[in-house]
Amino acid sequence: MDLLSFARGLGLKIAIAVFCMGVAWRILAFALLKIRRDFNRPREPILKYLLGGLITVGSRSWPHREFIGRTGAGEALGYSYHLGLFAVVLLFTPHIIFLGSLFGVTWPGLPSSIITIISVLTLTLFLAVLFRRVTNHVMRMLSNFDDYFSWFITMLVLVTGLAATAHVGARYETLLAVHILSVDALLIWFPFGKLMHAFYIFPSRAINGALLARKGATS
Amino acid sequence: MQHGSDNALVGDMLRRHGVSRRAFIKFCTAAASAMALQPWMGPAMAEQLRLAPRPSVVYLSFQECTGCFESFTRSFAPTIENLIFNVISLDYDDTLMAAAGDAADTALTQAMKANFGKYVLIIDGSVPTGAGGAYCTAGGKSAVETLREAAKGAAVIICVGTCSSFGGIPFADPNPTDAWPVTAIVGDKPIINVSGCPPIPEVITGTLLQYVTTGRLPDLDEHRRPKAFFGNTIHDRCYRRPFYDEGKFAKSFDDEGARNGWCLYELGCKGPTTYNACATVKWNGGTSFPIESGHGCIGCSEPGFWDKGSLYSALSTAEWEKSGNSSPRQVLELSAGAVAVGGVIGVASAGAGRLRQYRSEHPLDVEQEEG
Numbered sequence: 337m338d339l340l341s342f343a344r345g346l347g348l349k350i351a352i353a354v355f356c357m358g359v360a361w362r363i364l365a366f367a368l369l370k371i372r373r374d375f376n377r378p379r380e381p382i383l384k385y386l387l388g389g390l391i392t393v394g395s396r397s398w399p400h401r402e403f404i405g406r407t408g409a410g411e412a413l414g415y416s417y418h419l420g421l422f423a424v425v426l427l428f429t430p431h432i433i434f435l436g437s438l439f440g441v442t443w444p445g446l447p448s449s450i451i452t453i454i455s456v457l458t459l460t461l462f463l464a465v466l467f468r469r470v471t472n473h474v475m476r477m478l479s480n481f482d483d484y485f486s487w488f489i490t491m492l493v494l495v496t497g498l499a500a501t502a503h504v505g506a507r508y509e510t511l512l513a514v515h516i517l518s519v520d521a522l523l524i525w526f527p528f529g530k531l532m533h534a535f536y537i538f539p540s541r542a543i544n545g546a547l548l549a550r551k552g553a554t555s
Numbered sequence: 556m557q558h559g560s561d562n563a564l565v566g567d568m569l570r571r572h573g574v575s576r577r578a579f580i581k582f583c584t585a586a587a588s589a590m591a592l593q594p595w596m597g598p599a600m601a602e603q604l605r606l607a608p609r610p611s612v613v614y615l616s617f618q619e620c621t622g623c624f625e626s627f628t629r630s631f632a633p634t635i636e637n638l639i640f641n642v643i644s645l646d647y648d649d650t651l652m653a654a655a656g657d658a659a660d661t662a663l664t665q666a667m668k669a670n671f672g673k674y675v676l677i678i679d680g681s682v683p684t685g686a687g688g689a690y691c692t693a694g695g696k697s698a699v700e701t702l703r704e705a706a707k708g709a710a711v712i713i714c715v716g717t718c719s720s721f722g723g724i725p726f727a728d729p730n731p732t733d734a735w736p737v738t739a740i741v742g743d744k745p746i747i748n749v750s751g752c753p754p755i756p757e758v759i760t761g762t763l764l765q766y767v768t769t770g771r772l773p774d775l776d777e778h779r780r781p782k783a784f785f786g787n788t789i790h791d792r793c794y795r796r797p798f799y800d801e802g803k804f805a806k807s808f809d810d811e812g813a814r815n816g817w818c819l820y821e822l823g824c825k826g827p828t829t830y831n832a833c834a835t836v837k838w839n840g841g842t843s844f845p846i847e848s849g850h851g852c853i854g855c856s857e858p859g860f861w862d863k864g865s866l867y868s869a870l871s872t873a874e875w876e877k878s879g880n881s882s883p884r885q886v887l888e889l890s891a892g893a894v895a896v897g898g899v900i901g902v903a904s905a906g907a908g909r910l911r912q913y914r915s916e917h918p919l920d921v922e923q924e925e926g
Binding site for chain 2: 338340341344345348349352353354355356357358359360361362363364365366367368369370429430431433434436437438439440445446447448449450451503507508509512
């Protein structure tokens with residue numbers, strides 16, 4: 337078995353299995369934790385505070401007017417590289433074929449040259465995000481190994497993908513194998529690190545919003 | 556350079572066959588160009604070759620389909636490939652020779668004895684070792700015995716085709732004859748692999764010509780293939796490459812994309828991982844190559860090409876099974892199984908968390924229970 341066959345065969349199988357197992361584990365372990373009962377009488381009817389939860393998902397996804405000067409740039413940066421990542425992952429034809437082979441669904445892609453431009457821009461944004469994290473005193477104090485490793489492994493996927501597309505550094509099959517292996521590594525790391533925010537971010541905002549709405553507060 | 560059986564110089568042979576100096580220089584220039592050598596190497600090669608003795612060549616065929624030999628001998632008379640047969644002394648070839656039986660065996664023994672240590676040994680086909688080598692025998696000798704004996708006196712071994720180079724189709728899983736490439740049997744001789752199923756005729760003759768001319772092995776890649784022919788991928792030199800870059804792909808062999816000559820990546824073309832000269836040297840006297848005829852590259856010049864999943868699955872697809880790519884059902888089954896295991900761990904983990912929570916909130920109850 338060569339490296340490429342392992343990366344897109346057994347390696348991918350193991351990565352998907354670990355990913356699914358880890359995500360189920362983390363979500364259930366979180367969801368089944370006992371929530372302390374709130375003995376206060378709700379200020380709002382149940383439907384209203386559930387709606388408050390949904391509203392918070394939207395309102396927390398946008399910079400607050402009062403803080404836009406301080407947080408706007410960071411949020412713009414965050415949105416930009418997330419959108420860049422989504423475009424590269426979902427609109428590059430070889431990726432669509434890959435996802436199609438897994439899920440049986442395909443969709444139209446973008447020309448490779450456009451994807452390359454988006455990838456380079458996303459890569460630049462990734463470096464900017466790291467620079468910001470390292471140079472901002474508060475963010476640096478808040479960061480731990482998990483933050484840096486999650487950044488590194490996502491960056492690795494992007495860099496190896498670009499190298500494979502541009503045929504830089506090694507033979508194409510080796511670059512492709514390394515790229516797919518980096519995806520395998522990302523899938524394995526995903527449930528156990530901060531990349532899990534992809535699953536937690538919206539439920540946690542919704543829960544916070546609902547709890548606040550129950551008390552009659554808006555968020 | 557080593558002498559063939561009749562000791563004639565190449566120049567003498569050419570004169571005898573009425574080949575003009577101009578035609579010969581044109582041939583050498585074309586060969587030099589195909590090998591990516593400097594333009595001035597053509598005339599220099601012609602001069603060197605003219606004065607060179609005709610080298611003895613022994614061609615042995617083992618577990619193969621004769622496709623490589625067909626490719627080797629394929630000529631468009633009067634073509635340059637015919638010329639090649641005039642500049643070497645093909646002293647033994649069991650497919651071409653008229654002799655049979657003991658006479659053929661004697662011819663082989665004589666050729667090896669007369670040019671011991673000097674002849675070029677060309678091997679076509681893999682070497683089966685199962686059942687004591689009984690799957691491929693000639694004159695009572697197994698292929699593996701014949702190879703070991705012939706390799707002893709060879710100056711160089713040129714493996715023609717993917718079977719002799721990497722085992723090829725006989726080597727593919729489950730390899731019922733326990734077939735091996737030449738490199739697995741012979742370890743003490745210089746070996747050049749000219750892979751392909753079959754290899755391009757000009758690549759075979761060009762490799763041979765370069766060795767005959769320079770007396771040295773060409774620059775080889777990690778699979779011992781001449782870099783001059785195997786230095787680039789098909790994809791890098793493919794005329795359909797601009798369509799790949801534009802994201803224009805044929806979705807089936809008869810759709811509009813296929814008719815417009817768009818990239819065949821989605822139809823399983825292995826061009827990006829295949830190193831060969833098909834897109835530049837081409838086939839049938841430079842007429843065309845498989846991709847130009849509308850079929851994707853199957854990667855036949857790469858080791859283990861037969862075991863690398865379906866020929867019609869795109870390179871970036873998940874290779875779920877040996878016989879092909881994954882199916883959504885298999886992915887679903889694997890994911891469901893993993894989610895179930897993760898779910899059990901998650902429930903256990905949450906239970907443990909609740910217990911910890913209870914103990915921290917009710918320390919007195921816990922003490923009473925334990926007491």
